[in-house]
Amino acid sequence: MEQKVYIFDTTLRDGEQVPGCQLNTIEKIELAKSLELLKVDIIECGFPVSSPGDFQSVVEISKNVTEPVICALTRAVEKDIDAAADALHFARRKRIHTGIGTSDPHIKYKFNSNREEIIERAVNAVRYARKFVDDVEFYAEDAGRTENEYLARVVEAVIKAGTTVVNIPDTTGYCTPWEYGEKIRFLMENVPNIDKAILSTHCHNDLGMATANTLSGIMNGARQVEVTINGIGERAGNTSLEEVVMILRSRKDLPFYTDVDTKQIYKNSRLVSTLMRMPVQPNKAIVGRNAFAHSSGIHQDGVLKNKESYEIINPMDVGVNDSVIALTARSGRAALNHHYQRLGIELTPEELDHAYEKFLLLADTKKDVNDSDLLIIVGVNRNEAQRKIRLKFLQVICGKNSVPMATVKLNIDGEICQATASGNGPIDAAFTAVKKLINRKIIVEEFLVQAITRGCNDVGKVHVQVENRGHLYYGFSANTDIVTASVEAFVDAISKFI
Ligand code: KIV
Numbered sequence: 001m002e003q004k005v006y007i008f009d010t011t012l013r014d015g016e017q018v019p020g021c022q023l024n025t026i027e028k029i030e031l032a033k034s035l036e037l038l039k040v041d042i043i044e045c046g047f048p049v050s051s052p053g054d055f056q057s058v059v060e061i062s063k064n065v066t067e068p069v070i071c072a073l074t075r076a077v078e079k080d081i082d083a084a085a086d087a088l089h090f091a092r093r094k095r096i097h098t099g100i101g102t103s104d105p106h107i108k109y110k111f112n113s114n115r116e117e118i119i120e121r122a123v124n125a126v127r128y129a130r131k132f133v134d135d136v137e138f139y140a141e142d143a144g145r146t147e148n149e150y151l152a153r154v155v156e157a158v159i160k161a162g163t164t165v166v167n168i169p170d171t172t173g174y175c176t177p178w179e180y181g182e183k184i185r186f187l188m189e190n191v192p193n194i195d196k197a198i199l200s201t202h203c204h205n206d207l208g209m210a211t212a213n214t215l216s217g218i219m220n221g222a223r224q225v226e227v228t229i230n231g232i233g234e235r236a237g238n239t240s241l242e243e244v245v246m247i248l249r250s251r252k253d254l255p256f257y258t259d260v261d262t263k264q265i266y267k268n269s270r271l272v273s274t275l276m277r278m279p280v281q282p283n284k285a286i287v288g289r290n291a292f293a294h295s296s297g298i299h300q301d302g303v304l305k306n307k308e309s310y311e312i313i314n315p316m317d318v319g320v321n322d323s324v325i326a327l328t329a330r331s332g333r334a335a336l337n338h339h340y341q342r343l344g345i346e347l348t349p350e351e352l353d354h355a356y357e358k359f360l361l362l363a364d365t366k367k368d369v370n371d372s373d374l375l376i377i378v379g380v381n382r383n384e385a386q387r388k389i390r391l392k393f394l395q396v397i398c399g400k401n402s403v404p405m406a407t408v409k410l411n412i413d414g415e416i417c418q419a420t421a422s423g424n425g426p427i428d429a430a431f432t433a434v435k436k437l438i439n440r441k442i443i444v445e446e447f448l449v450q451a452i453t454r455g456c457n458d459v460g461k462v463h464v465q466v467e468n469r470g471h472l473y474y475g476f477s478a479n480t481d482i483v484t485a486s487v488e489a490f491v492d493a494i495s496k497f498i
């Protein structure tokens with residue numbers, strides 16, 4: 001029989017601790033609601049004693065999000081627990097997550113204490129938290145480096161004091177998967193009252209082993225996993241939600257399931273990336289831009305014959321519209337033919353051979369071979385192909401204490417049109433002006449600006465992904481002026497479907 005693994009999302013707590021990723025209360029509510037739609041079981045949404053802003057966010061999320069358990073973090077300190085209990089007042093289902101460091105370095109250097117005193121403080125914190133809520137989770141910070149025999153004594157004591165979930169964090173991301181799995185197994189086999197609680201994994205990714213450690217924890221008895229969207233979190237991050245959920249879903253040989261609605265995964269990934277201004281690495285498993293992009297000729301041919309040749313996950317299962325057959329110098333005839341068919345052009349084998357030769361010459365010199373290039377190669381609709389939209393003029397006004405405004409002139413089909421718009425920044429203003437000129441519903445799905453080197457005089461590369469009538473189109477540009485690069489990339493994407 002399959003067993004449920006509870007998904008404890010800590011994007012809003014461990015994830016939000018990352019410098020530069022701080023969210024305001026409105027943004028936190030938006031993300032918490034999106035996590036509710038994703039159907040996570042528990043949302044850890046803050047550390048209320050740490051700041052009035054964090055406290056208020058926990059209050060507002062408690063009022064606005066009703067399905068998942070709402071959890072607040074504390075140290076094993078009464079004033080922290082008081083703050084958490086107050087902040088959780090309005091939550092329909094609430095949990096206090098309290099704990100203390102249990103490894104020798106933590107006991108000695110952080111607390112200047114000893115093992116017995118730490119157990120006493122842990123037990124007192126759990127008992128105190130139980131006065132406010134029935135659902136108390138305990139974390140043994142740095143459990144990854146805590147000796148197993150002592151950890152088992154701590155776990156037994158906090159369960160006796162009333163905790164129902166015990167979190168075993170590999171705080172420093174130091175454990176190997178077998179070591180972490182053995183730790184969980186040791187606790188399952190040596191804590192006499194372990195049947196009264198569930199063990200939770202909480203792994204950090206310092207050595208790139210967070211997902212493997214989490215999986216090893218599940219295989220050895222853990223039934224809750226603490227994860228973040230896109231794996232964001234302290235230093236190298238936390239275990240990523242999408243990886244664990246999709247492993248349990250894809251590997252039918254593993255007898256576990258989660259309640260996560262996987263079709264919401266990509267949407268949540270984009271939301272976290274946008275709100276936290278944290279780009280997702282293109283090759284990130286499950287949610288990276290290239291996660292479902294096939295570029296080598298052999299792979300493309302295989303995928304076009306049958307997706308299962310190289311795809312272990314259906315992109316639609318995680319909310320991605322379709323896989324991408326990228327055209328590069330390594331693409332084969334099958335990929336090229338696929339793109340021509342997509343454009344409604346049927347080529348004979350001879351025509352395809354001829355087009356392929358020309359395509360290879362072009363692909364060697366041009367990174368991004370677009371639809372217009374393909375049309376030019378086969379000489380079809382040459383005029384149509386040249387009917388690109390071009391950015392003729394751009395002027396933005398922005399700066400501190402001024403409303404960002406942009407004026408854009410486009411050459412659309414030989415006609416010059418102009419629009420002006422305001423926005424929450426120069427790029428928003430310029431995109432809005434472009435949208436005014438293009439009479440179609442365009443949704444910006446992805447917007448990524450990257451510096452090529454490190455200097456402030458650098459060239460900015462901009463990738464834009466837009467959605468029009470259910471299809472995704474990519475645009476790219478590079479310029480020392482990132483606003484111009486952004487608008488050019490946007491126009492590049494639009495020109496692919498106009
Ligand atoms: O990594 C860690 O140990 C933590 C605890 C506070 C749960 O985030």
Ligand code: ZN
Pocket residue numbers: 014169171202204234
């Ligand atoms: Zn952590």
